Amino acid sequence: MTLGIDEPDARGRTGLDQVGRDLAGNPDVVVRDVELIASAWHVLRRTTLEVRDADGSWSTQTRETYDRGDGATILLYDAERRTVLLTRQFRYPAYVNAHPDGLLLEAPAGLLDDDGPEDAIRREAEEETGHAVGAPQALWSIYMSPGSVTERVHFFAAPYSAATRVSAGGGVAEEGERIDLVELDIDDALAQIGTGILDAKTIMLLQWAVLSGPFAR
Incomplete structure (x- = not known):
């Protein structure tokens, strides 16, 4: 059991590793994996992306995002x-x-x-x-x-x-x-x-x- 994934974190949230997996608005970006790094209060994620370059080739990139809400x-x-x-x-x-x-x-x-x-x-x-x-x-x-x-x-x-x-x-x-x-x-x-x-x-x-x-x- 992992806090914020299948066990509620301090704010009662689960499934925090699912955010971004269904993004489909940009055909040049495909989300491959989302890793939950921290969720003690706000949420830190590491996301692996496949990004299509100008020449049509694909590269693998990693982004960390801090989600504290709007x-x-x-x-x-x-x-x-x-x-x-x-x-x-x-x-x-x-x-x-x-x-x-x-x-x-x-x-x-x-x-x-x-x-x-x-x-x-x-x-x-x-x-x-x-x-x-x-x-x-x-x-x-x-x-x-x-x-x-x-x-x-x-x-x-x-x-x-x-x-x-x-x-x-x-x-x-x-x-x-x-x-x-x-x-x-x-x-x-x-x-x-x-x-x-x-x-x-x-x-x-x-x-x-x-x-x-x-x-x-």
Whole structure:
């Protein structure tokens, strides 16, 4: 019995080695084998592929993919005051890869889990910031690191104000979250791109906000 294959893993999943075996959308790629490497929480797979080259010959290739499910993110903005509401939290992967303290400024975000994208981001926004947003504006759904991570992130935007504040926010303590809120003037936020703001999804949302969003001129 193997966890995640024929025995439920920590999240109750089985058959995790079957994902990808039935792919048929690209005639130049044939999945030959899928090996489950890890499933302690998210899923690491090693997949063997046959790939047809430009000259018609076939080669065998191996790819490792990390599957953490899809996610969603949102830019909360106040168009009248020209502010955005971001979060600051510790990110160990950034810390271990040269970030001085691992504390990143980000737009609220989280995994979908069993919810649809809109329900998930409304949940995450309230948990992290304490603001209950209405129907958010859907922007795009984008693969953020397609070389190795399967995740597709759904991007949203929504206004916030004193009237939308329903709690203190700060994240879910039981999940180890300790989140601080940071309100920035949009021009200040833009000026921090590449220095104080190093998170890709947040940079994309800030640029959208001034190019075609609520702060576009």
